[in-house]
Amino acid sequence: MALFARYRIGMSRVLVLLLIVVLLFNGSYWDQNNWIVGDIAAVxxxxxxxxxSVGRLWCNLYIVGYKNRELLSTGPYSMSRNPLYFFSAVGAVGIGLVSESLLLTGLIATLFAIVYPRVIRAEETHLRKVHGASFDAYAARVPRFWPRWSALQEPEQWTVYPREFRNHLSDVLWFVWAAAMLLLIGSLHARGILPVLWWMP
Incomplete structure (x- = not known):
């Protein structure tokens, strides 16, 4: 689990690529039986x-350049101790729904619910060692995962590290790229360019 915590971004990208490979030959069950369900799921x-994507961009605006330097407790980090993971979960469920497969969406949500709480606990153990009582005080007032929107606190100004921020933009965009790929695959299925080998509800 410590290995996953360290390489979670790269491993998440690999899982998404594997998912896309599987979906290359998967057709939407709902297109054949009740297209309205599939269309609503995709929207x-x-x-x-x-x-x-916007949420992760917001989080990166605050964390990039600060992650290993200080304990963040402002912006999205004033509402949740792990807002990046929260928005990642939202995006992962979104990808499942764009595939128009409720089964796949449920599987993605389940995998996230099983794996990421352990990753979060491992990271918090590290933060507690680094920041000690400051982290304990932060943890006592800010929820671990689900944001408490009413607790949002933001400064009037915030220093951004442009080069580091630019290097992290791909972390935000891969949800969009994955969705675009799923829409392209659906279009290729509809035109008969890619064969459909199975139908996933």
């Missing part, structure tokens, strides 16, 4: 991906 999915 909700794209909405969640938009929220996740």
């Amino acid at each position: 909700i999915g794209l909405t969640l991906i938009s929220i996740a």
Whole structure:
């Protein structure tokens, strides 16, 4: 689990690529049986991906350049100790819904619920060692995962590290790229360019 915590971004990208490979030959069950369900799922999915992308961009604005220097407790980090993971969960569910597979969406949500709490606990153990009582005080007032929106505190100004921030933009955009790939695959299925080998509800 410590290995996953350290390489979670790279491993998440690998899982998404594997997912796309699987979906290359998967057709939407709902397109064949009740297209309205599939279309509504895709619209909700794209909405969640938009929220996740903006949310992760917001988090990166605060954390990039500060992560290993100080304990963040402002901006999105005043509402949740792990807002990046929260928005990642929103984006992951969004990707499942864009695939128009409720089964796949449920599987993604379940995997996230099983793996990421352990990753979060491992990271918090590290933060507690580094920041001691400051982290304990922070943990006592800020929820671990689900944001408490009413607790938002933001400064009038914040120093951004442009080069580091730019290097992290791909961390935000991969949800969008994955959704675009799923939409392209759906279009290729509809035109008969890619064969459909199975139908996933």
